[in-house]
Amino acid sequence: MVGEAGRKGEGVRSDCFARIELKDSGGIELNVKSKVEAMYGDKIRELLYRELEFFEIKNCLLYLEDTGALDFVISARVECALKRANPEIKKEFLLYMPERFFKKSEKERIRRSRLYLPGNEPKFFLNAALHEPDGIILDLEDAVSPQEKDSARILIRNALRSVDFKDCEKMVRINQGPLGILDLESVVPHNVNVVLIPKVETGEHVRAVDAKIQEIRKEKGIKEPVYLMPIIESALGCLEASYIASSSPNICALTIGLEDYTADIGAERTNEGKESFWARSVIVNAARAASIQPIDSVFSDVGDKEGLLNSCLESKGMGFEGKGCIHPRQISVINQAFSPSQKEIEKAKRIVLAYEEAQRNGLSVVSVGTKMVDPPIVKRALKTISFAENIGLLNKEWRSEN
């Protein structure tokens, strides 16, 4: 029985290729070719022996071609090769997860930018958080070819445990249908914060995913919540948006995928986005009605920073709270655009101070100067201030600084 997994050849970096041949006798034979042999060759062999012992493999030929992969990658590729060689193997070889990598999220946390990472490309994982997106999406869906889904699933499971994503919310985009349910078994027990559900067209769709997540949480004793972010990518999905948005209390945000949506309605996608104005507005309204966050699609021209900024400002103007990123260089533009401006903060400060003053004096009417301020405006100002405090734009002690 032979199984292969991983990648080799020109241009492959920080990854490896594993080929395992299971045998009946002869013991374990390792053949390791590594770019970092001089520095980490011994450690790599140690890991391989440990993993083979865990899977109770006593006789095999294991060939590993390594271009500087980290342990979480090597062990994932070997596990996948093994499972391809013998599909009966169900155990999971889990690496130690440092306490500090464990992240708990909140339903209302800030989600300005979320960076998509192709799920089978480990070289992008390691430094993703250094670019400071609010969230990182390990993508199992469109970015992974059908024959690599099993491989990416193991890799992502390991990444959720072994990669320091710092302050980023850990998200996974699962596949559609039964594949997506398999995905959940691999990621839910390993500290995923948000599951993105692609191509959602009904509330039932979301509820089915949610039910599976709750089942796994119960079975594995996971205490931390796992939130959901449905992605609407079709005309039907748009028409169902308000049902989808309120289909589970675990939904934290609703978003739209414009590439598929525009194809579905038979329109060409433009940078100006006139063709999707209605759909995006529907998302904003459906999300707001359900008290969750409306999040916009990605801007696909990575080189066009000005276009990205304009697109973000337009989104923000429509009521969106964030946008997807397909390249780390987009993050700072998006974060800045969806953060309150200095002018907005100053205005909010005046309103909040007036509101607090009115409360102290037992007044029900808040006024700034000669102008009366309505309660929704106060609510928004409070939100702006807490937002600005949370992202470090405003010192928490600002009241005493004034």
Next chain:
Amino acid sequence: MAKLNLVENAINRLVPTEVNGKEGIPFKGVHKYTPQGKKASPKIFSANQYPLDGNKVLKSLRDAFEFCGIKDGMTVSTHHHFRNGDLVANMMFDVFEEMKLKDLMWFPSASFPCHIKAIDLMEKGIIHHIEGSMNGPLGDYCTEGKMKGLGVLRSHGGRWQAIQDGEVKIDIAVIAAPSADPFGNANGVNGEAACGSLNFALADSTYADRVIVVTDNLVPFPCIPWQIQGNNVDAVVVVDKIGDPSKIVSGTTEITKSPDRLLIAQLVADFLEKTEIMRDGFSFQAGSGGISLAFVLFLKEKMKKRGIKARFVRGGSTKYLVEMLDEGLTDYILDGQTFDLKGVESMRDNPRHIPTSPFTSYNYNGKGFFGTFVDAVVLGATEVDVNFNANVVTHSDGRLLHGIGGWQNCLFSKCTILAVPAIRDRIPVIVDEVTTLTGPQELIDVIVTERGIAINPLRKDLIEKTKGSGLPIRDIRDIQKEVDEICGGKPKPLKRGEEVVAVVKWVDGTILDSVFKIG
């Protein structure tokens, strides 16, 4: 190879006391060694030995070598302005073979993978050894201990110094010239193989006993500008093609798409802004290579926004520097070598785009060099240690990887920044001790990585300036610890060979470190 006597130099690195039959002086410390004596001088010749009509054209390279009296054991030099597109050194190798010469020393200003034939000539005993940068297959040949003599790695400035001080006596210099006249005047700005300046060959042309100019573009006298003066030239040879233009000005000018490298470049630009090194009338050097090019773009944005103009920019010029010059963001480009066609055109057409030689920019054994008063340089490195020493010549596995180029010479800038990724695949870049010490700690001020910026504790002024700046300033050991953890612990120390295969020279001619045989 005879067993060499090794001694510890001032920074505790083991170096030989003899290099290819000449005395080797161990490194004494930065600014600690002052040579005595007179400069080298070539032979005197007379106009009565050359055609009075000014026509020195001979019909073949072999004729030229014969005219110049090539003999076994001589030193022959070439320049590397054509980089991996050079055809002339290989023509020269063919002549050596044809003439059945022996034990020559090849002294290129740098070698490239296109010169792989040199291995064959060393195997046959035609070339005894190479003094000059070696990488790729030549680097492996040397690090595996197969070369008969020691490799000697010098910086561009150090090469000038070695020629000028008589440490290396060039018998015959071969200068590939994109444009030349029959008298031997030559330049690099015109012709099919235009490469910018020819100044890496300037010392060769003035100190060698004999000089051969090889061109594929012979123009009537005068060839203007005459970067190489015909008065130093013995013979001119015309061939079909001296270089492959697509490889001369190669793809080094692509801005990196790597998000991590862009992040590093952004941090470097931020650092120069926050420390106010970027101010009106400042100067900086940026080379080729992904991070440096991206850094120039980020810095340019900041300069424009703040209305700041540089007095001069030191290149390796690229179209990005040329744009700065054209937009009035710098008064001058002082150019050591040209990396793309825009740079070549600008050098030819813009009087503010000045070709410089290693003499003006880099030569340490002289009455100063302008490299010491460039405000900031941004360089790369393969390894940096926790004491801020750096390695640029060997890979972490001990193999020769790069030449030194102008790297050592640039370290004298007022602020030397090494912009390096903290991890390359699974290889930590910050180590306890560098494999080969190429740059000493007191000259390296700042290390910028994607995981933070480390400032040399000697630079209290910079540490002070960056307080409260919002820059991610970190202790270098912190970054090292973080990266080691990611890689799965400290890398296993390299098992160094016993035998010295090459030496790294310091800019003053002393020996900074040795490269040992691998395996």
